[in-house]
Amino acid sequence: MKNPKKYKVIWTICLAAWIIIYTGGLSHVQAAHKGFIYVLTVNGPINPAIAEFVIENVEKAAQDKAHCLIIQLDTPGGLDLSMRSIVKSILNSEIPVIVYVSPSGARAASAGVMITLAADIAAMAPGTNIGAAHPVTLGQEMDKEMMRKVENDMVAYVKSIASKRRRNVQWAEKAVRKSVSITENEALNLMVIDLIARDLNELIQRIDGWEIKRNGKEVLSTRETSIVFLEENLRHRILRTLSDPNIAYVLMMIGMTGLFFELAHPGAIFPGVIGGICLILAFFAFQTLPINYAGILLIILSIILFILEVKVTSFGLLGIAGIICLILGSLMLFRVPSYMGVSWKTVIPTVGAISLFFLIIGTLAFKAYVSKPKTGMEGLIGAQGVATKRIVGEGKVFVHGEYWNAESEEVIESGEKIEVIGSEHLRLKVKKIKNK
16 A cells, blocks of 8 residues: 555545445434424315315325424304315314414304314314304205204214214204304313413424324324424415405406497407406306206306397396396305305495496497487488579578588578588588578
């Protein structure tokens, strides 16, 4: 070996590099071993957009091997199908799902009851409440027999969830049949929930070491875990915004009005483009909402009546009928509970604006219909001028800055004033204006 010191230095450097890499790998393994918790927030009515957001993140948390998923819940309720999709996702999740009704002042009402009961761990913050899960008719009246079937189906559903999670089955039934609602302390005493926590940090501390009963027993470890908050992406935000019945309703009305204006005035372009875009967005929103087609037909009928009001002189009767159809159609458009439907604050301004638009169009059309023509040959009738050549049967007159061939049943001398009383084949029929 020619230069042992040189090789010794190389071996020392390699050994140091290996130690650094090994210790760094250990720290990485230790950091990974600490794990993480996913947290998402549901604030508002349960609709298809919210359901998709929750279901996707339940699957994501399982794929990413998170210790658990915490859903911070504050909802007045929502759609039955969306709620059932969320519950199914929670019950079949590969990782523990904790539902935490928070912050103070929040509630888990109606559909929120089933979602909370379905959780592996159900928790509430101080000053919250849960209950009032009686099914609500969605935009249509049900007879007593049908309502009893719907109620019994919901009771069986909530009892099965409560039984699976070993929670108070009797209270769950009362929440549906009698719409009872209780505070967080009452819920804890009645074994509806598992614990009360002031905030998220306390919740994470309290559930450390909690035994989760699934296929086997699993002890939840949340000590020294990091918290990852899951936010809605752009698609979910757009879908949630469009899923608001008020937004979908306004988009549909703007779209119909824009297309009507474009058809009535071809070539305007802008109203047609805006109307088309708004209608496409409205139809996209309708895919996520339960639509009552009677409402759509009434709204279309109202537009037809408004158009007829423009074309037919009905002294406002068709317009009034159109306004009535528009109001009824607006209220019947979505088969959702009252807190998720189109509000009066949206219906009244929208109906007023649409009615005013067609009223103005109808008024202008009526004025144009009854007013005298101001252009062409018909616009010359009643106009006054001067005879430029003696008229005996035929002659020439000067009217509106132009010379015209004219005829008259009386003799009109050159220079006398005349009035146009008719026209035929570019020849004016005139009479003499007698001096008073």
